[in-house]
Amino acid sequence: MKTCYHLHMKTTQIIIITLLSLFTVMACQKKKNNQSPTIHFIAPQNNLVIEQDTILSIIVEPHDAEEKIKKVELLLNGVLIKTFDAPPYQYDWQDAKMYNEGTFKFSTIAYDNKGATGQEEINVAIKDYRTKYLGDFNFRIIRESWMDGEQTTYDTSFYTGEIRRYEFTDSENDLYSDYDGEENPNEKITIAFEQNTKITSLLHKDGSLITKSGYHYQHKGGFFDMDEITFRIDNLGGLGAGWNYDIVGIRE
Incomplete structure (x- = not known):
């Protein structure tokens, strides 16, 4: 009886360890299968040159395989200027003026509900035609x-x-x-x-x-x-x- 008891305990331990290992593998596999979101600038085009005073409409479009975009950030020269919690993902930049002549880098980052990110950046130049x-x-x-x-x-x-x-x-x-x-x-x-x-x-x-x-x-x-x-x-x-x-x- 004692031998059977130990055998039963050993079998139970093996089953528990196997189940725990299976759950761990499944969890890791699930985490591994989470695809990072992507995001793209719809407007303006990269390397746009502005030669007249204007209001620049910036439009981005994120995509997530599970359709669970948590937020979208827009940055100008590395500084956050807008956070979107929902569409539409559009921001009207008021400073596209000739007195602001120079080159500017716009970056956008999309976050999904699991913390994965995707990003893209473009350059915009303001050139005073005068x-x-x-x-x-x-x-x-x-x-x-x-x-x-x-x-x-x-x-x-x-x-x-x-x-x-x-x-x-x-x-x-x-x-x-x-x-x-x-x-x-x-x-x-x-x-x-x-x-x-x-x-x-x-x-x-x-x-x-x-x-x-x-x-x-x-x-x-x-x-x-x-x-x-x-x-x-x-x-x-x-x-x-x-x-x-x-x-x-x-x-x-």
Whole structure:
């Protein structure tokens, strides 16, 4: 009887150990079979270049085989800017502005309910299209002066000036006297072509100056390339007398 008892105990122990081993294997197998989630940027595309002020819509799409996405994170240059607990996974970035020129890395991470993760990253560049047109220029200025009853005179002068990004204070003492506060400052340049004399203008991406008209004022022109600009300013002056400018600028 004693031998049978020990045999029964040994058999029971073997069964228990076998069951525990089986449960362990099953648990490990279940854990092993958990697939990590994936996530992709739907918008914007990688290496997007932004050349105008905008609001950038960032859309990501996570996927999990068991459809158990716990959360999604969005990071900018490694800093968390948004956590999503549920769709839609969209974030509107307000800082896609020309003053924010540079390259930015957006990363997104998807977490499932078991802690597994998947991630993706993209780069977005903000490039101020005005930059290539800025710098020091040598200007040739032809001033046409007229007066009622008198012959028009032409005076030529030369001046080393600059073309730079527009600043609000430039509107206080430029040649244009009307209000232009509705113009987008991130699309404007200032052209200082003569001592204490300048104009401010909206600049198109193709290098053309947006024609600007007002009281006793009009300018138009543009860049032939990044290194040469020609423009004209007309209708300056008042009753019975006035002057115009015909200007060519060559980059130093």
